Each structure stands twice: as structure tokens, then as C-alpha cells.
Amino acid sequence: MDEKYSNNVLSGGQLGMVEVPNSRLTRYLVLLIITKILKALGVFESYDILKVVHIVQFIFILKFGSALILLFFQKPFSSGKVISKRQWIKLLKHSIFSCVISLLGFFGLTLCGPLRTLLLFEHSDVVVIALLGVLFTSSGGGPSKTRGAALFIIAVICLLLFDNDDLMAKMAEHPEGHHDSALTHFLYTTIAFLGLADHKGGVVLLVVSLCLKVGFHTAARKLSVELGGAKRLYALDNLVSSVVLLPWVIILSFTTESKVDSWSTLILPFAMIIVSLMILEFYVEAICNAKMEVQRCARYGSFALFSSALLLANFWTHPLTDQLRSMSKPLQGNSTEHVLSSGVLVSAIFFIMSSSILSSPSRKGQKGTLVGYSPEGTPLYNFMGDALQHTSQSLPRFIKDSLKQILEEYDSRQIFYFLCLNLAFTFVELFYGVWTNSLGLISDGFHMLFDCSALVLGLFAALMTRWKATRIFSYGYGRVEILSGFINGLFLMVIAFFVFMESVTRLVDPPNINTDMLTPVSVGGLLVNLVGICAFSHAHSHGGKSCSGHDHGHSHHGHSHADQGHGGHGHSHGGHGHGGHGHGGHGHSHSSGGGGMNANMRGVYLHVLADTLGSVGVIISTILIRQFGWLIADPICSLFIATLIFLSVIPLLKDACEVLLLRIPPEHEKELNNALHKIEKIEGVLSFRDPHFWRHSASVVAGTIHLQVMLDVVEQRIVQQVTAILKDAGVNNLSVQVEKDAYFQHMSGLSNGFQDILIMTQQMESLKHMNDGTCIM
């Protein structure tokens, strides 16, 4: 395999940057990804080996082995220019540096474990340079790069602060204790001197050495040009560093006794590490950099590396992989492995995102507004101002803009405030839950977040409704609010359905309910929801009652996950949720009475009302259970509430369905009928045909009509009259087709007619068109 790759490298190196069609690039991509996976494997393997082999010996073996292979392939002495004495000295410095960096890197590996090392240390140079550019220069390359850098920093901070690793804690207990060698002892004391815990020291060490590595690579470019190619330099560098390390290794092997039982068992893993970590990775990276853009290479490579590292970290300690590894792995007594924590997961995701953002090339924006069609029929766009300059909007400005949009209008403002209230409560609940380590509170919080999705949907729809019409959506986005109301209604129905089922289950087998902390929470929830109802039904502001809102959220949560089986807590939740739904039904009747609300707001309102009545249901059933011990009260309450929700959602769904089915707006139906009668009486109008009127959104009622008129009237006058009449009836987007000719009526009548005649017409039309084409063009 090596031979094949090295041949490729040679040819690639000679040709330089070659333009390769996209389909051929996939080959290199697959190669790159496989290499990265192998590399991740190699790092995990070397972490295992480093437990028994001293770090300096390990690095020496790596360097020496790869130097042997590279010497064989590259032949640095027999080919190329003769190296002068000055260059030898430079090479010596270079390799000392590379030794130090790999020493730091592998020491970080022993401290942090393979996954964290891969995440921190194995970033491509492009990414790090872009990151440093953003951090330390004024022109970082736009807001997207800034975002990437922010993500990167967050990821590092996640690793530092939120990564609770048992093994690391264990190691941190004896940071200044006895260590195998003077070197590790020195590093340990340095870290301890800096006042950092052991594993956090490892993270910092890795970040520093990553920066060093990138600087080193950049500095090495000049030397590689002098020496005649990066590959020759790499080969020589490995050789020289192994020579540099040799005395140290000799001294070490005399002064300390080796922990290794038999070196022969280590040959296979070492060979694997050398090939995957040192040789294969270097060559494949070189090919891919030559064939593709460096950025793309970095993006795919880091993605493959990080995800395979995550997978490996999950499965490395599994018995199955242990079985597989047992043939190549030295036996070891204690299995102290680094575990996957949520902090690591989050930071891995952030690292992947940031490296893909940082390595993505900045593109030109292509957003313009449609102006119209050119005579040739191609759409014309208007590129204004920053449409050409910005690849992506800066995040703060985007937030500011959308906030402004949200606050502009009453509907979205109400939803937004209530959403903030809910979210604030959710986070307080989550934090409190994490703090007190209460599973019930945490899962409640997550259910609350889930509930918030309805609010988010409503908010988004309220925003989207105001988007301008585009070429594709020629009527504008007004229908989003109807769709959102429809989806919200369906959502409530699904919830009601599950609550119903749950309560039937409970009816069969009433559970024991723990009512201790129920009442205060549900009373609070009730208050909060009442605030929400007020906010949505009246135009008042409700700043002061946020704490009750919190309580509300809490009780609400409890309800939804009753079936999870958290014991008393869950049950009380179930009852609560039901109650909430029942309230929804109530709210609905309320809202329909109010009138004038659009479907979106109605959906959101229903949701809030469902929650409110839910808390009432919980309170009632709690009281009944406490006072009289009627355990059956809870499921009955739930059943009742579910039914109420169901019934209350039906009108909303029905209305939304009617709009979606293009019904004539019921509130305009009478006027439209009158208008049609009036149209028939207009002088010169014979008849009309195919009148279609439908509500497109809250503000737009569209209509189309065919008119047959006498031959001698002025069309324009009739169109104007009809438009005026229908506008009075509420239609504000009308098109009138005026027909004068009996033949034409017949022809257009075919358009909603029968298949065979249609085919005939089509043939006729195509013939006609050919004739026209000749006469026009």
C-alpha cells in the first residue's frame, strides 16, 4: 500500500496543483477519510502503549521506524542536492523542535486520553491560522469566521470546565507524587505550579503545543524549499530526531527498569502506529492537498477524524473490541480509561462545526431581489449594497434585525415575551435540577423546552408572514400563519390523544401519587398561564409576574412525562398535563368569541390555555386525592381534559382546513354572492363562469373570474367595474378574464374538461403555435 501511495505522491508533487474533475476527487476524499480513521485508531493504540512504554522511548521508536521507511522510499541522500553544513545545523534545530512538539503532544495524550487529544491537537494548519487571524488581526475575514473562532473557543472552554472525568480526578489526587521519570515529573510540577488541575493542565498543554505545531510548520516551509521538498525534509527530520533522542533513550534504559514484559508483542502495534500516524497520514495529506483545495481537505479530514474519534472512544473499552485487540495488546491489570462525558461530546460537536466554518472559503453572496423579467424571459435581480459584499450576515446584526422585526408587530411581540418567560423559567428549572441533581426537575425542564417549540413555531410563522412575495411564492408567505395554526392544532390533538390513552391506562390501574410538592407548583403554574392568557387576549403588558410563570412551567412539565415512570412525580405530571389540555379547550372558546385573531395566534393561544387549565386540573385532582384519597380522580380528570382539548381544537382545525381547501371565505360569502348578481347586471355582460374566491392569508383574498361580454362593449370599462364591485366585497387580488368570442369560450372551456378533447386541443395548439412562431419570429 505504501508503495502505491508514495508513487502517487511523487507524481502529484511533480505536477503541482492539478485541476481534477469533481468525480475523480471522490477517490481522494475516500482515501483521506480512511486515512483519518486509521489515524484515530493509531492514536488510541498509542495511548494504550504509552501506559507501559516510556514516552521518550515511544517517540524514539516512532521516529526511528518512520525514518527507516522514509529513507527507503525517499532516498534523501542519494537523490536531490547535497546538503551543506549550514543546512545540517538548521535541520538539527528543526528536528529538536519537532521532538519537543511531539513530546508535548504525546504527553498531553497521556494526560487527557486519546479523544481529547484528537479534538485539541489534530487541527489542520488552515483552521488554526484562520483562527489566529480572527483573534489577533483586525480583518479576520468576516462574521462567519468570527463565529467559527467563537465556537472553537467555546469548545476549548467546554473541555476545560465541563468535562468531569473520573479518571482525571483520580490522577489529580497525586500530581506531585512519584513519577516514572524526571521529564514527566518536571512537567507535572510545572502544571501544578501554574495552579491548574492535572487534566486541565493537559488541555492547556495541548492547546499551546497546537499553536507551536502550526508555527513550526509555517517556519519549516523555508527549510523545506532549501532542502528540496517537504518529503525529503520529513524523512531527514525523522532521522535526525531519532539520532537526537538516542542518547536520552540509552540513558533511560540504563537508569530505569522497563515495565514491558516482552518487546516482541509490541512490534505489531508499533508498526501499525508508525504506518497510520506517521507515514500514511503524511503522504495522503500531501496528495489531497495537491489535488484539492487545502480548505476542503481540512474540512473533510477533520470531520472524519473527530467523528471516528468519538465512535472509537465509545467502543474502545467495549469487551468486543477488547477481544479484537487482545492479540496485539499487551496485558495490563487495571483498566483506567477516560470516559465520554457530555462536556466532551458538546465540545466535539463545536470543534467539528468550527473547523468546518473556519476552513470554508468565503463565497460571494448571491442574494438579490427579483425585479422582473427581461424581454428574453430571464429573471432580473437587483443586487443592492451589501448583497454583493457579505457572504453571511454578522450574527449580532442578524439578531438585532430580527429582534426589531419581532418587536415591530403586536402579535410577534406577545409571543416573544411569553416565549422569553417560558424559556427563562425552563432554564432556571434546569439549572436548579442539575444543581440539586433531581431527575424529575431536569426531565420537566426538557419537556418544557419541547412545549416551547410550539411558541417558537408561532413566532417564526408570525415573522415569516411578513416576508415579501418572491418569484416562487408569488402570493407571499401569508399562508405560513395558517399552516402554523394548523400544525399547532394537530400538535395539540396528538398530545390530547396521548393524554387520553395514558389516562385510560391509569383508569385500569390507578397509581399511587405523591402529592407533596404538587400544590404550590401547580398554583404557580396556573398564575403564570393566566398571565399568558391575558397577554394573548388583551393588549396589556405583564412584566411583573414572571416568577409565577416559572412555577407554571414547572407544573406543566411535570404533567407531560407522567408515563416515563418517575414515580409520584410522573403521575402528578400526568394529571397536570391533562388539566392543562382541558383548559386549552376553554381557551379556544374564548378566542373564537373574541374573533379577529389569525390562525397562528389562535393556535398559540390554545396551547397556552391548554397549559393553564392543565394546572387547574392538577390542583383539583390533588385536592381530591389529598382530602378524600380518590386516586381515580386523576385519570378521570385527565380524560375529561383530553376530551375538552380535542373538542376545542376542532374548530381551529376546521377553519384552517377550509382555508387550505380554498373555500370561499365564510365571512364574505354573502357579499360575494351579491357582488356576483351585480356583475351579471352590468351592461354588456352576458354571463360569468368559474368564479373562484379564496382566502390566501389573513389580509389577502384572491379571486378569479371569467366574463363573457357582448362584442361591442369596451373591455376595460367592464374590468374596472367588476374589479370595483368585487373589491367592495373584500377581494383584493383579482384577475378578470374577458371573453368575447364563442370559439374562444369553447377552447378555454377545454381547460377543465376531458382528456381526449384536451389532447386534440393540444395538437391543435401546437400546430397553431408553429404557425404563430413563423409569423412572429
Place this chain on the structure above:
Amino acid sequence: MLPLSVKDDEYKPAKFSLLLKLSGWIRSILSDKTSRNLFFFLCLNLSFAFVELSYGIWSNSLGLISDSFHMFFDCTALLAGLAASVVSRWRSNDSFSYGYVRAEVIGGFVNGLFLVFTAFFIFSEGVERALEPPDVHHERLLPVSVAGLAVNLVGIFVFQHGGSGHGHSHGPSQGHGHSHSLFNGAAGHSHHGQGGHSHNEQGGHSHHGHEGHSHHGHEGHSHHGHGGHSHHEDHDAFEDEHRPGSGKQILQGVLLHIVADTLGSVGVIISALLMQNYDLMIADPICSMLIAVLIGVSVVPLLRESVGILMQRTPPSLDRDLPQCYQRVQQLQGVYSVQHPHFWTLCSDVYVGTLKVAVAPDADARWILSQTHGIFTQVGVRQLYVQIEPAAM
């Protein structure tokens, strides 16, 4: 020349009697082949769910009861499809001037949404179980999932060979339903077996629930796919009766869906094998998450299409042709410009368009009108409203 409305109560419920209403519905369901198939399939599912529920109540097994509820939920999607297929055949009346043809789009949309909900629930359970892998009883898993795979393969085969064969498409959906119920029976039994202790012990209970749910969810999902399938099949047939050319896109979406199902059953088989042979308990949640993602991904095209139709989007199939049509209209003698073009989809393959054409004062309006109609009829717009406006000079 056409009457403004057709008063036709044949498909509409009579107002006075519930019995008449019911018989009318049933007659209209049975009058069409696809909705009949859908109906029988629904009946099968429902009766099974009821048997399960009553047996669960009788034997007081929580697992069976919750399983049957999940089945009911699955049935609602089927019901939505059935209702849509019946409603879409109603004639147009005064209020609904376009008729009820859009019901099929709404039915597809609702089905898609339910699938998304299902996928979401499966995914969240998968995450829960990934954090805390339960013991899964995998004894009966393998034969059931193999049967599901076979059924899905048949479905794929049928779909790739001609979408018009109703009899064929009916066959697999029945068979599939069968396997579904078989599966549920197996899961239910296992629940029942452990029912006694699962009650008191929270962990045990949730495990059982999970097992039944996720696999059931999977199976139910494929069953959804079939429901959607026959639904779409139905409306394709409906289209076929009226107009040439069928909506390939929805068919493709359904095929995609079934492929996702097949991959899902492959996933279940793999996870069952892994669990049996290597005790890799993590395989099960990972597989169910994968299945959920597949369901979600496969639903996206269907949802996007139906949302586009419901939002009066310009039909994607006309996207390319329309600019050429505008160009040709503008080249007609006397036409100055084309304004306010609105084109949208009524139901699959029925396109409606409105257009305002500014013409010279002396242009021949009739000729322009008929030419414009001709131009747009060729690309498939069958209902066109052209408003001719003499440009102010």
C-alpha cells in the same frame, strides 16, 4: 355555459340520520378500489388494536395497553389518508368552488407530520436508552424483523414496476399489515410475560415500554408508509382518470419512504444479531435513532412538496418553463409586458394561473388571449385567467 354549482348530495352526509350518513360514507368508501383497500387495512389494524386493548385490560398488562394505544395513533394517520381520499372525491359546491381535491394534499401533509412526530418520539427514546441501555428481550425480534424486511422488499419491487397496478400495491400493504400485527403480538406477549414485575419496578417498566415502542414504532412507521402509499396511489389513479401524466414526485417520495423502512428493518435485524451474538446492547438505541433519522429524512420531501402546494408556491415543475412562456407572451404582437403572474398547484398536476398582460391600445385582445392560453396550455396550466389591460399611453 357550465352551471355554477352542482348540487349533489350523493357523497355528502345527509343531515337527518346518522345511519344514512354512515351508510353513505361506507358506500363512497367502497365505491373506489384504493379507498376500499385502505378501509379494510384500517379495519384490520383497528380490530387488532381493540383485541390488544381488551386483552390488555382483561389481563391488566400495562405494556399491552400502551402498545395498543400506539397502534391507535398509527391508525389515525391511516384514517387521515382514508378521509382525504373520500373527501377529495366530493364535488365542488358554492362554498368550495375548487372542490375538495386539495384534501389529498392535506392528507399527505398530515400523514407526513404524524411521521415526523413518530420519528421524534423514537429518536428521543433512542437517546434515553443510549444513555442507559436496558436489557432487551430479543428472542422474537429476528423472525419478525425479517418478515418486515421481506414485506418492504416486496413494496419496493412493486413500486419500481409500474405505479398503476392497484391490485399489486394492495397485496403488499395487506401482507405488511399482517406482519405488523404479528409483530405487535410478539411484543405484546413479551410485555405480558413480564407484566407483573414491570409494574412496581420503574426501570423494568420503562424498558418494556421502550422495547415495544421502538420496534413497534418502526413497524408502525412502515405501515404508515403503506398507508401513505395507497393514498397517493389513489390520487394518482384519480388523476389518471382525468388527465394524462401522473405526479411522479409523490410516488418517488413514497418509494423513498419504503426504502427507509427497509433500511430500518435491516437495522433492526443487525441490532438483533449484534445483541444476540455479541451482547452489544448499545446497538439497539443506535439503530432506533438511525431509523428515526431515516424516517425524518424520508418525510422531508413529502412535507416540502405538500407545504409548497398549500402555500400556493409556483409549481417546481413549471419553474423552468414559465420564464420561456413569459418570453413568448411578450413577443406576441401588441403585448407590452406581463404583470403579476401567479401560478400555483391545485392538486398534483392541476395547475392554476392568473396573469395580467399589458397590451397596446390597438392590439387585438382576443387574439392575444387565445395565444396566451395556447402558450400556457402547452406547459400544462389548464386553468388560466388572463386579464388584458390596455396600457395607458
